[in-house]
Amino acid sequence: MTEDTLLQSPLTLRVSGLCKRFGGVQALNDVSLDFPPGKITAVLGENGAGKSTLMTIMAGLQRPDSGTLTVAGTAVSGYSPSQMLHEHRIALVPQEIALCRDRTVAENVLLGREPGVLPSRRRMNEQTRALLEQIDTPIDPRQDAGLLSVAEQQLVLIARALARDCRVLILDEPTTSLTPNEASRLFALLRRLRDRGTTILYVSHRLPEIIELADLVHVLRDGRHVASFDAAEVTTDRLISAMVGRELAAAVRDDGRTVGSPLLEVANLSAAAFSGVSLTVCAGEIVGVAGLPDSGSNALVAALFGAVPATGDVRLDGVRLRVRSPRDAMRAGIGYVPAERRSQALFPDLSVNDNATVLDVETSSRFGLVNHRRLRRMGKARLAEYDVRGSSGGVVTGLSGGNQQKVILSRWLAREPRLLLLDDPTRGVDVGAKSEIHDRLVDVARSGAAVLMSSSDLPELLRVCDRIVVLSRGQVTGAVDARTATEQEVMALATRSVAASPA
Amino acid sequence: MQTAVPPVSTPPAGPRTTRSMVDRVIRQRELGVILALALLCVYGIFGTDGFRSSDNLLNVGQQASLIGIMAVGATFVIIAGEIDLSVGSIYVLVSMCVGMLLQAEVAWPVALLLGLVVGGLCGLVNGVITVGLGLPSFIVTLGTLSVFRGIALLMTNAAPISLDQTIPNIEGFAYLGNGRPFGIPMQLILMLLAVLVGGFLLRFTKFGFHTYAVGGSREAARLCGIATARVRVMSFVIQGVLAGLAGAVGLSFLLYVQGTTGVGLELLVITAVIIGGAALFGGSGTMLGTLVGVLLIATLQNVLILAGVSSFWQTIVIGVVIIASVALDTVVRRRRRV
Incomplete structure (x- = not known):
């Protein structure tokens, strides 16, 4: 003391x-x-x-x-x-953590508390070394902060707090x-x-x-x-x-789907955010990927679409895929609804119609000329079918989140993908549009396609999916039957540390 | 099951259609610039002598031409979310190349074609470095702005090129910059041609659609399977070819080019495109807007001269117009978003 x-x-x-x-x-x-x-x-x-x-x-x-x-x-x-x-x-x-990456550790620790009018570098380094010693951190105060690991940067911030007697x-x-x-x-x-x-x-x-x-x-x-x-x-x-909190009532599901043979088979897939992931999705099946934000669940879905580089064995209908870009994935019949609607899916400067038909430009072109009339017709029909409220020629950013998401979903579903990947498909979507989107996913599965979705909304996964694969820190910690599983079970798997679990 | 729901996207007949049409007219980005141009013309007609003479108007058109040809290229680049600062240097480089080829008595159509190839290659260099190394195009073209001009100076040892009348068929080449078929300056015709072809590409082709998509959101475009790299590189190539065309036409007009020719052109070119309503960060803009932007600048300069305003003031006025037009656009857009 x-x-x-x-x-x-x-x-x-x-x-x-x-x-x-x-x-x-x-x-x-x-x-x-x-x-x-x-x-x-x-x-x-x-x-x-x-x-x-x-x-x-x-x-x-x-x-x-x-x-x-x-x-x-x-x-x-x-x-x-x-x-x-x-x-x-x-x-x-x-x-x-936001440190000034090009400044030294000492300058970062004493930022705004530099001693004197013309702080001497030697004094600053000494002060910082003393503070870092208090927290048993042998970092050189003269080093550039940008070179530190995340763990060391945290310690620098803690030292900064100590420097102010926090x-x-x-x-x-x-x-x-x-x-x-x-x-x-x-x-x-x-x-x-x-x-x-x-x-x-x-x-x-x-x-x-x-x-x-x-x-x-x-x-x-x-x-x-x-x-x-x-x-x-x-x-x-x-x-x-x-x-x-709540105990969720088991949703009654009788949507007349039959689950067929394995359609997507993933073996030992690894990327920066996850490793050694293996899973299977059958035709007509909706599989969820659950996990905390850093679990790698969203990266897994993105990797299957070629949006994130990954290595491993991925088969669709038994055929090994080499997906290196979204284009490859689309050619193989894969669709992807990303999580960040604004930055990854929407074209804010294009009209609602163009946003709904952006994937059809290729097929509606001849000798490089786009058949705009055909696209407009297709778009209008699509927007009506998905009950998107708002003018089809208007700016897409004028639509509500739910309507925007329906536009994006319609874009992909029109291609009748064999495998539909979705990342948090109802984030920022109102309740009505949410259940419409869920109905659509069931329709897709019923038509014999495979659906794989990750979501930060656990009740959503339990309601919509057949099975849920759970990731924790980039590794699969288990899979549950979504019909019978509880949120508690999934959360227990999602928070389990892999090292502690018996492989 | 959704069939019972009336399709809401088709507006009911009656007043709503009129309103949405008014909406659409107001939303046209070009409207503000067109109005400004109209006002300027009204002032020119009633406030100055000589503005409305057909000679003067054709002169305005001619002055706008070289900037206009380059601005067509810049429209692609800017819509694709990039920027090309090297246009003035491509301009002088191609001018020099064509000039040297002509002095070597190469037939002028061949010289012109080779010049356009050089321009296209310059654009290709800009595009490949930008896309391949993932650098900001602002930096890359700031560099090539210097490199391309340096090459032009090296080639000629910094000596100006003057094409004299002894070169065979030089009149054919000179017609590009000085001809007046049906009394209309050839330069103006070339610019309008560039605008038409550019507008067609932008509006009716797959490439045009993809340019808007890539500029609007590159990540979304990538995730929609659009070949974003090809679109971006292509926009630089188009810009290079058109900057080269402008360089060749400029040479044809004066039959003279020197090392400092085309310095600072990039500012006028980008200004025209931005005044024309394109967003500096990509995703929006039209060829009509660019044309109006180019004409606005040329008309403004012309009217100021006719009104006897000193050339120093002209520079200031153009600067103010840039800021004012973008500020207006930003305010309008901000309101629309809400």
């Missing part, structure tokens, strides 16, 4: 009645939480539960609509990053891009800081590490605080139940 010069007084951090609304979404709804000093408090929740909103408010990046944040008994009045940092000594280590440290999904070794070293450091009295907020959706690391767990769901647990006594299952 005597060596502790960083923390003079214990600090209680408390939010009460916090509300924040974004458009139609209530991101935080009357949230009141305590973050006791000298404890590691985890904030847990699914995507969209309100974790990030809470964090950005505490870091001063956003202002709540109502409610207060109290630091050591005083209510915070001004929300700005510099006020939070300098006045209240709250520091955030964000998921996407009493609260917020970490957002810090282990996302760390190796297990780096993660356990980070945990050891966090425990040491906690024992010195630092209040630590740890945001994650990885259950095992939360149980391992945290003292206290707050669970958020749909913007509300639903439960708090003492981490020493809680089990993964209880956390999952709290996170997921």
